[in-house]
Amino acid sequence: MLPRILCCSLLVGTLVATSAAAQARFAGHGDYPAGFAPVSIAIADLNRDQIQDLVSADSNDNSVSVMLGNADGTFQSPRPISLGTNASPRCVVTGDFNRDGKADLAVADSGAHTVSILLGNGDGTFQMSLSVPVGVTPSSIGVADFNGDNKPDLAVANRGSNTVSVLLGGGDGTFVPRQTVMTDAAPASVAVVDVNQDRKMDLAVANSGSTTISVFLGQGDGTFQASGTIATGGTAIWSVAAADVNGDGAPDLVSADNGSDRVSVLVGRGDGTFQAARFPGRCRPECGGVGRLQR
Secondary structure, three states: OOOOOOOOOOEEEEEEEOOOOOOEEEEEEEEOOOOOOEEEEEEEOOOOOOOOEEEEEEOOOOEEEEEOEOOOOOEOOOEEEEOOOOOOEEEEEEEOOOOOOOOEEEEEEOOOOEEEEEOEOOOOOEOOOEEEEOOOOEEEEEEEOOOOOOOOEEEEEEOOOOEEEEEEEOOOOOEEEEEEEEOOOOEEEEEEEOOOOOOOOEEEEEEOOOOEEEEEEEOOOOOEEEEEEEEOOOOOEEEEEEEOOOOOOOOEEEEEEOOOOEEEEEOEOOOOOEOOOEOOOOOOOOOOOOOEEEO
16 A cells, blocks of 8 residues: 655545535544654554554654544544654555565654564554665655565665665565665655556656656566656655546656645656656746656
């Protein structure tokens, strides 16, 4: 499951569908305490009661906070799990890393330059974390099967070393390095998506220091080949997501540009290349550059 990320606060709403316009709105919200400075959140059923739970990465507490869901859309008090001194977690994702049917956690520890793997007990608690070394200042994690063995693997964007660490899962909760991929400056976010529709998972990486998106095509064996770099014309890209936003069957990319107050949409052609960036979000008068694929 891909993580859903909120920064600084946790908001929970009740989705209400309108009739004619087929739109959605949120009726009210509930605020729940987490640890100090939560920066990422994941949603999964952590205790196997068919109710969605929350877990936040609390960067200034060196911990993650587990909030079990109630049947009415509310959540219980947070249960903190320490990740060790100087962990400074930046991202948390979920997956079944040991294939026992229980949700596990992977946390990018930016201060320790590791990924913490916490295997779930199936009741909302977790075993002692296992640390896997990665690059400098890991900030984002993507989960998928990169080598076709039906075991979850990880791709970790390391903002401090301008790399992505590819870790292959052993199916028992352990991970081994497979490849280190060089990116543009300060990769802050990684999205897992099959951009060229060959049934092999690829990577799209948002580089906050160079305002570009790097695309890496998966080879199906856990390795990746650089495909190209998309210059978005922004100033500080901090996040990238993938989906078919125009309904043509080909994956597209959407990036959040913190410096230009806008989101950029790059429409995919289905072969791993993308059209020039479009800016449907808020845009300052001076912005207007377009993205292009540089090879």
